[in-house]
Amino acid sequence: MPSESRTFIEEARRSQIIACAIEVLADHGYAHATMARIARQAKISAGAISYHFGGKNQLIEAVVAEVARLATDMMVPRILAQPTATLALRAYLESNLDFMRLHRKPLLALVEVITHMPGEEGGPGPYAEQAEVAITDLEKVLDWGQRSGEFRDFDKRTMAVTIRGAVDAVPARMLNEPGLDLDLLAQELVTTFTLATRRQP
């Protein structure tokens, strides 16, 4: 305990600051998530954040990495455990919405960063690659289903973008409809895209 108390404090602070950044991002939006505000949430000074993370960009980076890890851990194993592509697509949708329900604020924080973080002039945001990974993963499931004969012959990329677009529309709805039933929503999405992708009789 004594030999590790220093790094223990360091790690504890980092975790606390990341958690507070997620809280502020989810509750007040990217534009209002200033260093001073995150610091106030953590009951420390703004300088302390720079001390631990070196700057705002690196803090954001840590937040994104943390939430991405959460999502990956929850989704990937469930998807890979399915025996058929149809069930894998179902697991993709269900585990994704499960993640939204169980980690509501981290999800909203991630969405704030990905959608509002300014990138280079006219180019994509710095975390566009994050979204690209989610799409290519989905494409793999779709390719699996087409090669196995479960799915009809659609354009894989277009279908992947369509499904992700539908899923990404959910967080905004969570903000405006407090009583939204995500289980029911998952059911509707599964039905919709099962019908849209299955091989036609």
Added chain:
Amino acid sequence: MPSESRTFIEEARRSQIIACAIEVLADHGYAHATMARIARQAKISAGAISYHFGGKNQLIEAVVAEVARLATDMMVPRILAQPTATLALRAYLESNLDFMRLHRKPLLALVEVITHMPGEEGGPGPYAEQAEVAITDLEKVLDWGQRSGEFRDFDKRTMAVTIRGAVDAVPARMLNEPGLDLDLLAQELVTTFTLATRRQP
């Protein structure tokens, strides 16, 4: 000409500034669309914009109104002219993508404003209502199809949000895939959502 030259100049300047704001928003993104930059694009000073519009917020408001008018004019008549809900849904998707192809920069500018404009603390952005209108319009088409027996019994709001999410995912793709064929894309979307909504045999 003399009696109206004053208001003529006024209107010409307003149109020019709106066009330049659209250009800058589409090319460089909301974060980089500063007053100075828009002014430089229009070869005037930043003060002139405040003179004609009273401030940045009112300029943005004018931009949104202009683009929304463009989109409505192109889509609504085509949708209402259809004899069945199935064809109306097809017209909704096709006319929406047509608008994206014919008015690429105004569309991208509108997306920039709607997605990046900061609103009140934690609340939705000031133009969230704009998106809400697009969804309720779509719900009307879906309700039409359910009452006529063309569509199966899905949750109208969920399906509307799903379709809009899929459509709203297109602009981001236009930025990253220059050679994207919007006609082919429209065809895929029509097929996908025709299968997803039609009454099951």
Added chain:
DNA sequence: CGGGACTCTGACGGCACGTTCAGGACTTTA
């Protein structure tokens, strides 16, 4: 006990942005 490493504060500098304003050029009106 005393030096050193770690942790944090509070204030300051610098920057980017939107807005305002006095004044000038030009046009219309009296």
Added chain:
DNA sequence: TAAAGTCCTGAACGTGCCGTCAGAGTCCCG
């Protein structure tokens, strides 16, 4: 022609933000 009105510029503000830094507090080790 003179006065009034229109249109615009360039500089000067005020604001909000991030990053830095000297110094203080705390804990450990010699």
